[in-house]
Amino acid sequence: MKNLIYGGIIVLCLVISGIVILVTRSGGSGGIDELSDDAQTWVFCVGCKASYEMGEKEFYTQLKQKSVELANPMARAYLTCQKCGKDRVVTAIKCGKCGEVFPEGVVPGDLADRCPKCKFSATEEKRKARLAQQSQN
Ligand SMILES: [Zn+2]
Numbered sequence: 001m002k003n004l005i006y007g008g009i010i011v012l013c014l015v016i017s018g019i020v021i022l023v024t025r026s027g028g029s030g031g032i033d034e035l036s037d038d039a040q041t042w043v044f045c046v047g048c049k050a051s052y053e054m055g056e057k058e059f060y061t062q063l064k065q066k067s068v069e070l071a072n073p074m075a076r077a078y079l080t081c082q083k084c085g086k087d088r089v090v091t092a093i094k095c096g097k098c099g100e101v102f103p104e105g106v107v108p109g110d111l112a113d114r115c116p117k118c119k120f121s122a123t124e125e126k127r128k129a130r131l132a133q134q135s136q137n
C-alpha cells in the first residue's frame with residue numbers, strides 16, 4: 001500500500017512539472033504577445049470537417065482561454081468552430097503538395113504533418129534534404 005502511495009506522489013510530481021513546463025513555454029513572459037498579428041494558421045473542425053485560416057495569435061489566445069476554462073491539464077482544449085459553433089477545432093496543416101487541409105497528427109504513429117491524401121510530409125522532406133546534404137559532404 002505504501003508503494004502505491006509513493007508511486008502516486010511521483011506521478012503527481014511528474015504531472016505538475018509537466019504543467020509547469022507547458023505553462024512557462026506557451027504562456028509566461030508574453031509568449032503569445034511575441035506572435036505576429038499577421039501570421040495565419042490553419043484550423044480544422046473535427047465536428048463538421050470545416051477548415052479555415054485564422055490569425056495565429058488569435059488561435060493561441062483562444063486556446064489558452066479554453067485550457068483555463070477546462071481546468072484539466074490532461075484534457076485537450078478545442079477551439080469553438082466558426083461554422084458549427086461547437087468546441088471541436090484543432091490545429092491543422094495545409095499540405096504543401098496537394099493543398100489538402102487536415103488535422104495535425106491525423107496519421108497515427110506517423111509524422112504530425114503527414115498528408116492523409118498524398119502522403120506528403122514537409123518534415124520528412126526537410127529530413128531528406130538534410131540527409132542528401134550530409135551525404136554530399
Ligand atoms: Zn465545426
Ligand SMILES: [Zn+2]
Pocket residue numbers: 095096097098099100115116117118119120
Ligand atoms: Zn497532400
